[in-house]
Amino acid sequence: MAIRVWDYLPEYEKERTDVLDAVEKVFESGQLILGESVRSFEEEFAAYHRTRHCTGVDNGTNAIKLGLQALGVGPGDEVVTVSNTAAPTVVAIDSVGATPVFADVREDDHLVDPAQVAAAITPRTRALVPVHLYGQCADMAPLTRLAARHGLAVLEDCAQAHGARHGRLAGTMGHAAAFSFYPTKVLGAYGDGGAVLTGDDTVDGNLRRLRYYGMEERYYVVRTPGHNCRLDEVQAEILRRKLGRLDDYIARRREVADRYAEGLADVAGPSGLRLPSVTEGNDHVYYVYVIRHPRRDEIIERLKAYDIHLNISYPWPVHTMTGFERLGYAEGSLPVTERLAREIFSLPMYPSLPPDTQDRVIEALREVLTTL
Numbered sequence: 001m002a003i004r005v006w007d008y009l010p011e012y013e014k015e016r017t018d019v020l021d022a023v024e025k026v027f028e029s030g031q032l033i034l035g036e037s038v039r040s041f042e043e044e045f046a047a048y049h050r051t052r053h054c055t056g057v058d059n060g061t062n063a064i065k066l067g068l069q070a071l072g073v074g075p076g077d078e079v080v081t082v083s084n085t086a087a088p089t090v091v092a093i094d095s096v097g098a099t100p101v102f103a104d105v106r107e108d109d110h111l112v113d114p115a116q117v118a119a120a121i122t123p124r125t126r127a128l129v130p131v132h133l134y135g136q137c138a139d140m141a142p143l144t145r146l147a148a149r150h151g152l153a154v155l156e157d158c159a160q161a162h163g164a165r166h167g168r169l170a171g172t173m174g175h176a177a178a179f180s181f182y183p184t185k186v187l188g189a190y191g192d193g194g195a196v197l198t199g200d201d202t203v204d205g206n207l208r209r210l211r212y213y214g215m216e217e218r219y220y221v222v223r224t225p226g227h228n229c230r231l232d233e234v235q236a237e238i239l240r241r242k243l244g245r246l247d248d249y250i251a252r253r254r255e256v257a258d259r260y261a262e263g264l265a266d267v268a269g270p271s272g273l274r275l276p277s278v279t280e281g282n283d284h285v286y287y288v289y290v291i292r293h294p295r296r297d298e299i300i301e302r303l304k305a306y307d308i309h310l311n312i313s314y315p316w317p318v319h320t321m322t323g324f325e326r327l328g329y330a331e332g333s334l335p336v337t338e339r340l341a342r343e344i345f346s347l348p349m350y351p352s353l354p355p356d357t358q359d360r361v362i363e364a365l366r367e368v369l370t371t372l
Helices: 009-029 036-048 060-070 087-095 114-120 140-150 201-210 233-243 246-264 296-306 322-327 335-343 355-370
Strands: 053-057 078-082 099-103 125-128 153-157 176-180 194-198 215-217 289-292 344-347
Touching: 009 036, 009 233, 036 053, 036 194, 036 233, 053 060, 053 201, 060 087, 060 153, 060 176, 060 194, 060 201, 078 087, 087 099, 099 114, 099 322, 114 140, 125 140, 140 153, 194 201, 201 215, 233 246, 246 289, 246 355, 296 344, 296 355, 335 344
Parallel strands: 078 099, 078 125, 125 153, 153 176
Antiparallel strands: 053 194, 176 194, 289 344
16 A cells, blocks of 8 residues: 555544544534634633633634734734745735745754844844744744844744643744644644634734634624634534544654654664754654655655655745745755755654554665665
8 A cells, every 4th residue: 555644544543433423513513603612622722732812713824824913913024934834834924914034944953043033133023933843842932032122023833833842832932823733733623724822812802803804793893904714613623522632642643753763773874864853852743754865856756666655844945936036035045944955855654653554664765775
């Protein structure tokens, strides 16, 4: 059978009864939009993070968009973030009329370099959007100090870091935090979904109006802009059930990561293969298991002969995409980001990955490396 980086079917087979019960509960409730399941999930997700508020929205991109708007970011502002991220991070910044400004990243952990963020701040900077990439947290302490010094808002992009921790949980270190529940995520729905966490009552009020046309009650708009960005009841109820298993999912992901580290330890380094680096103090949740090799493309192609089909997260830095060429970043402007994009690739990673399937990947990769 073909091996791919992600597959939800083994998990669904195990959790099918609970998933279908969640759907049945919503369908029988008599309320399909912004009902009890959304309210309960918001309360429980906030409680998991020990923060005051959670606002469920329809996807992770809109979680960033609405989070920025709720923090007062808009046209004419600059927002500092990274280019080695999923494009939606930057699309969301662009969609509020702000200008994305890119900081380069660190060579070892691929996370934003606080020194580069400091150099990117201008009088127009209004916010920072650090990305907790691949399952571990950005170095938030220097970033929050920078933000306080310059009077900036901090919106954490936690789409890849549910349950990750660096002293504190991802999502609790800024003014607000955006989450995606896309099916591949550490906490994934069976469709799209997102949420914004905040401890600020005013920001939360803004978020609830923004996701519901600018209304506080039906049919009456009290503030613009407003959107239709509500978390679906069915997805909320499924997420409620899965939230109770989140720590188990994370533990299993760490077991998978440990198995890779053990199985590839003796071929890492001399062959040019570099395994993930976990920054001191970080509790990595391994949303994806990203490794590096200067002959990445050749390795991926050769693995297809073993029916192993890998992914690159991400092959094109956002600043190199034609959709953002107007920002004026020349090739070589973010050297670490660009070098990583030529070398990184992801091995299969999900909690229900069978050990024998993972062993097939390890053995095939070892064979390919010895014949390069």
